[in-house]
Amino acid sequence: MPLQTRPAGMMAISRASSRNIMVADGGHGRSVLQNHAATVIQRFCKRARARGSIRATFERNSVRKYKRKQMIAAKVKDIIIYVCFLACFTISSIVILQEQDIFNMGHHITEQIAQKEFRKEHSHVLKTFEDVATWEEWYQWAQGPLHDTIWTGAAWEGGSENPMPGYLFADNAIVGAIRFGTLRVKKRPCTNLNFAILNDSHTAPLACYGDKNGDYSDDTESTEPYGTGERLFEWEGWDTEPGEVQAERGVWFSTYRTGHERIYPTPAFWVLLPNYDGERAREGIVQMRDNGYVDAATRAVFVDFTVYNPMLNYWTIFRFVAESPKAGGLLMSHQLTTVRLYTFFESERATWLTVEILVICFFLYFIAEQVPRIRAEGRSYLLQMSTMAHNANIVAYVLVWCFRFAAFFCLPDRDTIALDADVFYQFRMASVYKSLSLYFNSLNAFLCWFKLVRYLSYIPRFALVTGTLVKSARGVSGFGVVFCVVFYGFAAAHMMTFGARVHGYRNLTSSVYTLLKSLLGEFNLDEMTLAQWFMGPLFFVLFIALAVFVVLNVLIAIISDAYSEQSAELKNSADTEIGKEIYEYIVNSIMATPCMRRGHAVANHLDKSRKEIFTKMTSRSASGADHDRDSDSSPPPPKMSGVAKVRPEQASDDGRGAAPPSKDGFTRVPSRRAGAAGEGSQDDGAWDRELGVDHMVIEEGEDAKAA
Known part of the structure; x- marks a missing residue:
């Protein structure tokens, strides 16, 4: 092995230690240098372990920081996507329905029919649709507010004749005929109590109608013709095609729930009145009264008609109901439904259609994102509250489109519709399906905005x-x-x-x-x-x-x-600075695109070339001055990485003179680390500085022995 030269400081310590062997070891023959070596090895091992621990901690912290950075990027991405989706959904489903004329269209017509006072010849007191309590008052309402609103100009200009037959307020067209329908029940003997009748000419025997509770039911419905005139009222109705009533009842959601919490099917015994001829309509109402259209077996009477506004492109389906409960009297209620028919979307403008298509794409993205995650994480993920709300949102939107398709395919053919036809066109089922789609979409509106709280909880x-x-x-x-x-x-x-x-x-x-x-x-x-x-x-x-x-x-x-x-x-x-993180994510995403990466690489290459040229020019201009300045000077002394403690009498033998002692009795002289010239010494020094550990100190005497 090549001979390695020891530093001067180490040689001085060795010579001083060799003269004090017995003193340092208490006479047992162990050199001070050996004690120094043991101390050096112990401290080196401690520093190595510390460096290894710090390196492991640094790696763990790096991994933790990387994972947190990835998590933040994923959350920021979800927030950006959801905010964009929420903006599109709000525009397509909420903003578009802010048109208040949608409300005014049905509200004004309802006010004329349900809140207008009776004619003076019918009642000398203030009375409206809600005040009707007998069938006689119902006929007065039909001949008064109902007839005046639909067949005269009272709702528009106050005249007795309608200048635009078949129109309401000159803008709303009545589509087809006005339909009257009723539901009847069978007569049955009373089973509770029977009283004796002394004279049949004074009092008729007790009679009960309907089921055992006196209500309407499908089993007790009466389909027999009835009436007191020459022409009886048929179950299929007057001037209608056979089977229409049964076909209408066979459609899903064809039942009707009144304002008094009773459910009825589609009425029968139809009487159709034209929308354009007020005289024929008045005669038809009088004929219904004279022929006994309602009697003790009647449980409900319905009045249906449909109105279309071409400027709004909305349809309003009206229904006015008079119920005859088993307790007697009448219960009045009405309902209107304003919807857009013959289209899948709520608007035909290109902008709104584009936004609606974007909403569909967003929901497809959510479905594609949820399915693999549910498969991967299973039931535990599926039962989380946020997951259930998100999946309910998706299911509700799917049902929205299911009901839109159902409404579209149960509509009558538009080419066969005539405004002034004596035919009643069935739009109620389509309006029910379209209303259900709106109800589920309103649930979506709540869920979409409620889920925003989940994303905001990141802050x-x-x-x-x-x-x-x-x-x-x-x-x-x-x-x-x-x-x-x-x-x-x-x-x-x-x-x-x-x-x-x-x-x-x-x-x-x-x-x-x-x-x-x-x-x-x-x-x-x-x-x-x-x-x-x-x-x-x-x-x-x-x-x-x-x-x-x-x-x-x-x-x-x-x-x-x-x-x-x-x-x-x-x-x-x-x-959390959410704005800053969103900005950084957007910038990083833009810079990660292929075109931006190519441009960024070219810019970095040019910048690197400029730096290399500047470095070469600077080094050449400074090399001459450095050579002239260093030619007369001696080589610089080696850099000392630490100090060594020696006693004053030992330091004087080194030939460099005694240094002034410190407070602890030792003289501090420069020393080098044993491995300063070795490989990897620079890294170890860097780790020592990072650890905050001073370079090793060689001690003598009792301190070394104690160590």
Whole structure:
């Protein structure tokens, strides 16, 4: 092996150590140099372990930082995509329906028919559609507000003749005929009580209609012709094709729920009146009254017609219903549905169509993203609240398009429609399907904006809300069970006590709604007191004391505790600069495109060439001056990486003179590390500086022995 020259400092220490062997080791023959070597090896091993530990920690931290960076990039990407989707969805489904004329179209017609007063010859007091209580008043309504609105100009210019037959307000065209229909039940003997009749000429025997409860049902429906005139009312209707009633009933969602919570199928015994001839319509209504269109077996009468506005391109389907319950009298209700038909989209403008297509693409992207993730993570991922909300959003949007297709394919052929035809065109089923698509889309609107909270929870200040909801979920679920038990008890008690006297408690559903409004401060204590002087105030006080003062305050306490816990967790969390991260993600994404990468590489190459040329020119200009300055000077002394402690008497033997001693009694002289000239010494020094560890110090005497 080639002979390695020891540094001068080490030689001085060795000579000094050789003269003090017995002193350093207590006379046992062990040299001080050996003690130094042992100390050096121990400290080298400690530094190596420290460097290895720091290197491992550095690698772990690097991996952790890389993963966090990737996670942030993924979240920022999701936020950007979702915000773009939300903007498109809002434009295509919400902004486009802000046209208030969609409301005005049906509202103005309904006001004329349902809120206009009866004619003076029919009633000397103020009476409207909602005030009808007998069949005689129903005929007065049909001959008054209904006839005047549809067949005269009273709704437009106040005249008795309509200058534009078949139109309402001169802009809305009535499509086809106006249809009257009814539902009848069979007569049956009464099974509860039978009383003796002393004189048949005074009182008729008791008679019951419908099922055992007196209501309408498919089994008790009467399809027999009836009437008091020469022409009987047929189940298929007057001037209609056979089988139309049954065909209409065979369509899904063909049943109708009235405003009084009763469900009926499509009516029968149709009577069609033209939309353009007011005199024929008036005669038809009179003929219905004279021939006994309604009687004791009648359970409901329906009036249907359809209006189209070409400027809005919207259709409004009207239905006015008079129900005859088993208790007697009439229950009036009406419904209108305004929708866009004969199109899949809510607008025909190119801009709106483009946005709607973008929304479809976004949902296809969400489906393609969810399917493999559900397959990979399985049930645990599928049962997460955020996943269920996202999947519900997708399912609702799919149903939107299913109902749009159903509405389109059940429409009558537009080429066969004539505005003034004496034919009733069935648009109700299409309007029902289109309305269902709008209902599911409204659910989508809620879910889409509600899911934005999930993405905003990436920012700690917004995570406070979502965290509070999550932490309070278990407590609120337990509270919900207790609340439902207490609330059901109160609803049942109120219905049993006030059901026969107060409209708001007439059944269990109405009682629940009325009590829910009471929680918000809307209640009528006087009405309850008039119904029952003792039970009314008693139930009122109990409900307010338990449901409001106790139960609701428990709910507030549960949410407050969850809020405090979540606030404490987020107190020391660093805020996220979401704007900066979005900006960096967009810039990095743009720079990662092929064209930008190519341009960036060319720019880097030019910049590197300029730097190389500048470096060469600078080194050439400085080389001459450096050579002249260094020619007369001696070589610089070697750089010392540390100091060595020696005693003053030992340092004097080195020939360099004694250095002044320090406070600890040692003289500090420059020394080199043993491996300073070896390979990798520069890296070790860098690691030592990073660790904050001084270079090794060689000690003598008792200090070395103790080490």
